[in-house]
Amino acid sequence: MRTVLVTGSDTGVGKTHVVAALARQLAADGSRGQIVKAVETGAPAEGDAAGARRLAGGGGTLEAFTLLTFAAALAPSTSARAEGREISLAALLAQLRALPLCDWRVVEGAGGIATPIDAEARDWADLAAALVPDAIVIVVPDRLGAINQARLAFARAAATGLPTGVWLNSHFATDPTVSASNRAELAAAGVPLWSSVADLKVERVYPNVLVERASESALESTRSTSLLPRLQHALAERGREGLRRELRVTTPAAGVLNLADNDYLGLAHDPALAAAAARAATAHGTSAAASPLVTGWQPPHAALTAELGAWHGFPLGLLWSSGYAANSAVLGLLPRRGDLVFADRLIHHSMIAGLLRSGARLQRYEHLDLGHLEELLQKHSASARPSADSEVERDVPARSGREVFVVTESVFSMDGDYPDLARLAGLKRRHNFCLIVDEAHALGWHGPEGAGLVRAAGIADAVDVLIGTFGKTLASGGAYTLFREAVVRDYVVNFAGEFIYSTALSPLNVAAASAALARIRTLAPEQPRWHAVSRDLRARLRAAGWDAPDGDSPIVPVRLGAADAAMSLAAALREKNILVGAVRPPTVPAGTSRLRLSLKRTFCEADAVRLLAAMDDWRAAP
DSSP states (O other), X not given: OEEEEEEESSTTSOHHHHHHXXXXXXXXXXXXXXXXXXXXESOOSSOHHHHHHHHTTOOTTEEXXXXXXXXXXXOHHHHHHHTTOXXXXXXXXXXXXXXXXXXXXXXXXXXXXXXXXXXXXXOHHHHXXXXXXXXXXXXXXXXXXXXXXXXXXHHHHHTTTSOEEEEEEOSSOOOHHHHHHHHHHHHHTTOOEEEEEETTEEOOOOTTTSOXXXXXXXXXXXXXXXXXXXXXXXXXXXXXXXXXXXXXXXOOOTTOEEESSOOTTOOTTOHHHHHHHHHHHHHHOXXXXXXXXIIIOOHHHHHHHHXXXXXXXXXXXXXXXXXXXXXXXXXXXXXXXXXXXXXETTOOHXXXXXXXXXXXXXXXXXXXXXXXXXXXXXXXXXXXXXXXXXXXXXTHHHHHTOOEEEEEESSOTTTOOOOOHHHHHHHHHHHOOEEEEEOTTTTTTSSGGGOOHHHHTTOGGGOSEEEEESSSTTOSSOEEEEEXXXXXXXXXXXXXXXXXXXXXXXXXXXXXXXXXXXXXXXXXGGHHHHHHHHHHHHHHHHHTTOBOOOOOSSEEEEEEESHHHHHHHHHHHHHTTEEEEEEOTTTSOTTOEEEEEEOOXXXXXXXXXXXXXXXXXXXXXX
């Protein structure tokens, strides 16, 4: 079954017309469909679901359902309180899942995407994160103001990580000049325009939302119950968008300039690490052979955890099978329903995955914009503060137990930039939140003894949980988390499935990471030279006309915009034995495809000349 969530930038934007248009096209092949109005407020004579079914010309294969109805034409949470009732997001999801089976389902929300649904102020984006529909369609009236409304609503929906697009609804009277401007500006801003409606006739439907029946695509009907056609369809869609990933064997060879991996200090082939791993294999075996809570937590694991704690200035820690597992576990476990999480808009997918699983309310602040974060924290503080009005105070207990978290990376994995961590620590002193920082891409390259940017900023005491990885600068495999409080560590040990049920890191990984830590400490005094090389390469790229931001981290993005341009340039460089990362959506926002250059401490003048010449050759080719 395919599910589409239709929401909007506001109330009265024509969501029901869009639902009808979608339903009419989906029902054209006789498949079984449902139109579902999740929450109806205002109790109209004809509900939205029934109205959409009528407009779609629905026959016996099209059903209409309304899950909850309230008399007052207000926000769902307010309408429910007026009747002494309560809306539960979990109950809504249970009602949706209890509906009869069908081939496709279009779910319509109430009001705009950020309209509160329940007493915890969770909205339709929160419902989408839990429901995981195939796509979110945001309906925006095609008129003056559409650009602002579409960008704001799209940002809220895109925070879920789900496929999202804007439907410019032109069933209103539309000025052609305004309409053309709306489309041009939204496309330039990277907002996907999936469809528009004129007199309920579908002009175009984006293939991520609906199955195209074009003969050349030969795609399977949504009625198919076979797994393989469904998977083939999804891959075909990704291929048409130029976003399909391919697994390629990479064979190390002499003369290759590797700017693709994250071995920033070039330790993956260091003899000291290889020797340490060999000794560990002899002494402890090649595998821990059990989870940490059985027999997998051995003296080398405990010793490495203590070394890492001393390096960063933390008393306690744990080791994990991967950085993804560590982030997903910690952020899926520590925040919980009712809590509030403020996260940088560009945090890693592993962090988003954990936060969406937690049930906490996730709100993104603009990338590196701590002013925006401070505004959000102040708004939260004001809303949580008891009022002098006794009639309002009854709302305070529901908020008093809410924990607030702030989540960021130090060096961001795709942009290579980093926040003002000292200022962030100042915000924590004023607003008392739990601070979680992922240092994966800062290790070695930054900080005293290569311990990262948290230590460089002198704010280790302000960080509650620090995440690091062994698979990059530490040239091994796995990851670690460090904690300030024993109760936090013990809670994770007792409740994190990724820790409890995963085999502990192999002794080889542990030994290699410990040896890498020793090497990093000896290499750290060279950091000023590495930073200068990074700044110089960026300046030379800009001078040659490439879009490369300033900075001094080992990650140098070269923004190209179009996905096909990134793939083409990466392929051209590979032909000249230069390996780079070509990064496309959904890893990065739409319209920001780029090359991702990962510098090594060994990167030199000859490498820079070789890289720039190869890039210029590609640009000059017909």
